[in-house]
Amino acid sequence: MSHSEFRFLASLVLLGIAFVNAAGPTYYRLVPPNFTLTCYDGYELLSSSNFTASGTCKACTAGTASMGGLSCNPCTVGTYASNTTSKQCSICAAGFISINTANPTGVSSTISGVGTYTFGVSSGTSCYACPAGYYQPTPGGPACLPCSPGTYSSAANSSSCTPCAIGTASATTALSSACTSCPANTYTTVKGSTICKIVPLGTTSSAGTGAYTACGAGYYRDATSATCVACAAGTYNPKTGANVCLPAPAGSIAATTGLSAYTLCPAGSYSEAGSSSCSLCPIGTYSDVAGLPACVPCPPGQYANTTGSTSCIACNAGSVAAWLTSTNYHSWNSTVLGYFQSSTCDKCAAGYYQSTPGQSVCVPCDPGFFASGTGTATCTQCPVGETSTSGSSSCTVCPAGQYADAQASGICRSCVAGFYQPNSNSSTCLACPPGTFSNIGSTACSACPRGYVTTNNGTARCAMCAAGFYANADPGAEPIAVGVVGATTCLACPAGYFSHAAAYGSGITTTCMACPINYYAERPGMRNCTACAANTYTCAFGSVRCQDYPCISPVPPNPPPAPPSPPPFSPPPSPPTRSPPPSPSPPTAGR
DSSP: OOHHHHHHHHHHHHHTSOOEETTEEOOOOOSOTTOOOOOOTTEEEESOSSOOTTOEEEEOOTTEEOSSSSOOEEOOTTEEOOSSSOSSOEEOOTTEEOOOTTSOOOSTTEEEETTEEEOSSOTTSSOEEOOTTEEOOSTTOSSOEEOOTTEEOOSSSOSSOEEOOTTEEOOOSSOOSOOEEOOTTEEOSSTTOSSOEEOOTTEEOOTTOSOOEEOOTTEEEOTTTOSEEEOOTTEEOOSSSOSSOEEOOTTEEOOSSSOSSOEEOOTTEEOOTTOSSOEEOOTTEEOOSTTOSSOEEOOTTEEOOSTTOSSOEEOOTTEEOOOOOOTTSOOOOOSSTTOOOOSSOEEOOTTEEOOSSSOSSOEEOOTTEEOOSSSOSSOEEOOTTEEOOTTOSSOEEOOTTEEOOSTTOSSOEEOOTTEEOOSSSOSSOEEOOTTEEOOTTBSSOEEOOTTEEOOSTTOSSOEEOOTTEEEESOTTSOOOSTTOSSBOEEEEOOTTEEOOGGGTTTTSOSSOEEOOTTEEOOSSSBSSOEEOOTTOBOOSTTBSSOBSSOOSSOOOSSOOOOOSSOOOOOOOOOOOOOOOOOOOOOOSSOO
């Protein structure tokens, strides 16, 4: 008999409820119906619902406990009783669990489902460590909990999971080893990350890092290699963290790789965008300041005959430079569409000049001037007797009948009426002598027709002799045939003769006519004969008076010719004479 049974029996004996015999304690139903006896803590009473003599106390087994002596109860989940006769169950420490007796015994050390774990041992007798990847933070916890994404536990009996370190991450549940390092160009900045972030544009990072580094100035992040790469020549990057490099602006260069700034092209050079070197200005162009995207064509009247010019040179007098659409000029760009720049100055052509340096066009020589060669700064005056038109390279002699009486004559003037010039290259005209005349621009004089005279030099037209007169070549000589051409004076018809002015020069008559019978002209220069008075007569033609007796001899059949010598009567006035033409005034300014 055990000690507890003995105590229980002794109590019954003292109460007069039982007695002891050799067969063991005997129980009597001497108490009220609702009265129940209990065993000591850690024991349970084995009997029917009512107290009988067969009731005994039994020690609680491991995994159970009794705090009232009535019955042993299984330890709840998270508690355990490793010995028999336990008064109460102990709580499992953090990181350990125990399984309620209601749970079946599972396969040894296997996960039976998310959030649960079973063991191949009897339940409630001991606590078991949570495996790696699981944890239990609360003493007496009912089950091992899986580590959430971003955490892990690498050892058993963990009361907590460790957050993924900076630079690592994990999206796995119940991770039993350290988190995975972030690949290159990804990162995490906080612990417990489930994913690695991609670094921003223009930055890089090494594997397993918690930070990224911006690409420095002069570098950029290459999308293919995911590394910082130096900017190529012709490009630059002034900032950190750039994803691309910038082309050097037109007028500047980036000569080497990895530059953070560009350099301006010096004066005399230029560049296109993205250049690594400057180009010298071509011949005929210039740049006078640094940083020009293109060189400037020399302005009209200037030239640049070398490359890399910073200024243009003004053309000397006698030469010009112009923007021309000509294949003789070198085209280098389309800054001025359709035009080309001058690399040299062109001499002014013959007939042209330029007296001012730096001009774009040559000026034609004025009329009366000429330039026989090229590159002339001034034109030369034409000599007397010669002339020229605008832009002439030589002078032209005045033809016969014309003249130029001064230098720099712009035109040859025709000889005026009454003058003539038989030769070319003349500076004056000659006056027609008496007895002749000329029209404008004559090369010779013409004799006055019969019945007409000129008495002075340079007469433009011949004058008709007055009635009663006739033309003669030389008033001081013996009369030639009456009515000659080229007469220089008018002579009076002798007495007994007459002439009608209207008849002369018309071809009707060329002489003075004798007065008919019975008519007379008593003095020279008569335009009509006078009839004899009654009972007076003339017995011959050309009578100077009438007689008062009849004629004895017969009348001749024809009138006699004019007498050889006219009386000395003065002729009528001749027409006015013409003076030689005035000399033309030369131009005021020679060229």
